[in-house]
Amino acid sequence: MAKTLFEKIIDKEIPATLVHEDEYCVAFRDINPGAPVHILLVPRKPIPRLCDAGADDQAVLGHLMLTASKIAAAEGHGEAYRLVVNNGAEAGQSVFHLHLHILAGRPLHWPPG
Ligand code: 5GP
Numbered sequence: 381m382a383k384t385l386f387e388k389i390i391d392k393e394i395p396a397t398l399v400h401e402d403e404y405c406v407a408f409r410d411i412n413p414g415a416p417v418h419i420l421l422v423p424r425k426p427i428p429r430l431c432d433a434g435a436d437d438q439a440v441l442g443h444l445m446l447t448a449s450k451i452a453a454a455e456g457h458g459e460a461y462r463l464v465v466n467n468g469a470e471a472g473q474s475v476f477h478l479h480l481h482i483l484a485g486r487p488l489h490w491p492p493g
Contacts, residue, residue: 384477386422400451404443407451407482416485417455421448427478430467448482457484464492 388394389408396408399419410418423440427433433441445463452461461484466473 384426384428385475386420386477386479387426390422390424399454400447402447404440405447407447410481414481415483415488417452417457417461417483419451419455419482421451421480421482422477428476429473430465430478433478444480448480452482452484455482455484460484460488462488 383391383393385394386406389396390406396411398406398408400407400421403424405421405423407419407421410420421444423437423444425437425440427437448461448463449458452458455461461482464481464483465478466481
């Protein structure tokens with residue numbers, strides 16, 4: 381299987397501005413930010429979409445949520461941030477390696493587009 385774009389970033393084959401790295405996940409700044417803080421948090425395991433995750437992935441999914449909160453706090457936005465997961469092309473997913481968008485630093489309106 382060819383590596384996903386995000387696997388190449390995880391493996392440092394493609395440069396990115398990393399903000400966090402641990403045993404289970406890597407976070408880096410989005411190349412085309414939609415907010416002053418726009419970070420992508422990706423599991424090292426290349427789960428294509430959230431709907432492809434299974435019971436074995438429960439721990440890593442929980443880890444992603446807790447890590448997202450820590451990253452938002454480290455960015456100075458621990459009290460106001462948004463997490464987005466686009467699942468499937470029709471929902472706006474363009475990179476098929478599960479990722480959380482962490483958005484902060486401006487008013488975030490609801491509903492999103
Ligand atoms: P999706 O549309 O799949 O939910 O989100 C993919 C995100 O990856 C987009 O926000 C896009 O700007 C970001 N992205 C695409 N290519 C690159 C890249 O090469 N480097 C980084 N840092 N972000 C990327």
